[in-house]
Amino acid sequence: MRPHGMLLRSEGDSGGPCSRKRRVHPYRRRGPITVTYVERDRSTPDSGTRPAAPSREGSSRERLVLVLELRTAASTNVIPTIRTVAADLAARADFDLDAIDDLRMAVDDLCAMVVRIAADKTGLRCAFTVRPERIEVDVxxxxxxxxxxxxxxxxxxxxxxDGVSVLSLPAGSEGHDRVCITVVKQAVRAQRP
Amino acid sequence: MTKVDSDFTADIIGLQVAEHGPDARVVTVTGEVDTLTAPRLSSFLTTQLAAARVVVVDLDGVEFLGSAGLSALFEANELAVREHRALRLVCHSRIANRALEATALREHFTFADTVPEAVKDPL
Structure with missing residues (x-):
């Protein structure tokens, strides 16, 4: 599969609908996005979850929790990048194809929704927490x-x-409400031998 | 939306139309249909529905279909019903089909297996 569903036609390219050039997404040219990438052991104290039991065949990969945080302006132009990151993380975490598509669409939907009602000049923080069995997205x-x-x-x-929750945070800039919306998507792992 | 932005969305979504006789048109959609590009799809479909009685929308090349894109299709379908026109979808894109299924919108649309089949049926 192609985790990045992207199509680019270069300037003046009058080729057919499927002509593809170098796969650099045009949206990428827009606006800076700050990315923080953290890889931490699952046994790190983590909001009430118990340390991972050392399973017999527990590979180090199983114990890792990946946290990827994007900080950007609240603009529709960055949404394609964010949804692509979501889909890519899910694909790397071995989610099944429907779960990947669902997460991509959910993240797109959520970001589009909050950007529409965003306060002026606010930033958007989007954090992905990738666990072996699910991904949590905080916006x-x-x-x-x-x-x-x-x-x-x-x-x-x-x-x-597989779950949407809203948390009201202490008031944001200039007295605006600040919210954190969390969505959870289970991996629904593909069948394996 | 600035002019620059509308030019820039042309890179993301591809919209082509072909005439099949006086009464039918086939709109081929490729690329990503999201918040930014859905208005282009919407106005494109409105134009085609004003000009032809049967409009077939070929979604096989769609690589992303978000809520805004689904709304655009849904509204075009409503318009077609109101104006006694036919809007038919041809969709073998896994991503687009998943979006239609997950939102339970599939049942609102008329589907055809292939474009020739969709064009052939009279209104």
Whole structure:
């Protein structure tokens, strides 16, 4: 599979719909994104979870929790990059194809939703916590309008993931509400021999 | 949206139209249909529905279909129903099919297996 569903046509390329050039996504040219990548042992104290039991065949990979954090401006232009990162992390974590697509779509949906109601000049923080059996995505942002928790988009978000929760954070910049929305997606691992 | 942005979305979504006789048009969508590109799809489909009685949307080359894209298709379908036109989807893109299934929107649309089949059926 191609984890990056990307299509690029260069300037003046009048080729057919499927003509592809070097796979550099045009969205990448837009806006800086700060990335922090942390790899830590699962036994690190972690919000109430117990240390991983040393399983008989527990490879070091099984014990790792990867945390990837993106900080960027709250702009629609960065959403394709964020959803691609989500899909890529899920693919690397061996999620099954439907779970990868669902996560990509859920992250896109969530980011589009919060960017639409974002307070002026706010930043968007998006953190992915990749565990062996699931990925958690935290999206944190200052909002100027309430979250549309009754909307079609929100229902889609709930359909696509295994859990959506909202946390109100201490007030953000200029008195705006600050929220952190967390979605969880289980790996639903592909069948293995 | 600035002019630069609308040019820039042309890199992300591909929209082509072909006429099949006086009454049918085939719109081929490729690339990614998301918040930024869905308005282009929307207005493109509106234009085609005004010009032809049968509009076939070939989604086989779609590499991403988000909520905004689904809404664009859904609204085009509603428009077609109101105006007594036919909007038919041809979709073998796994990603697009997954999006239609996960959102339970599939049942709202008319599907055909191939473009020739979709064009052939009279309204």
């Amino acid at each position: 944190e942002i200052d909002i100027a309008d309430p979250l549309p928790t009754g909307s079609f988009g929100w229902r889609v978000l709930e359909c696509l993931t």
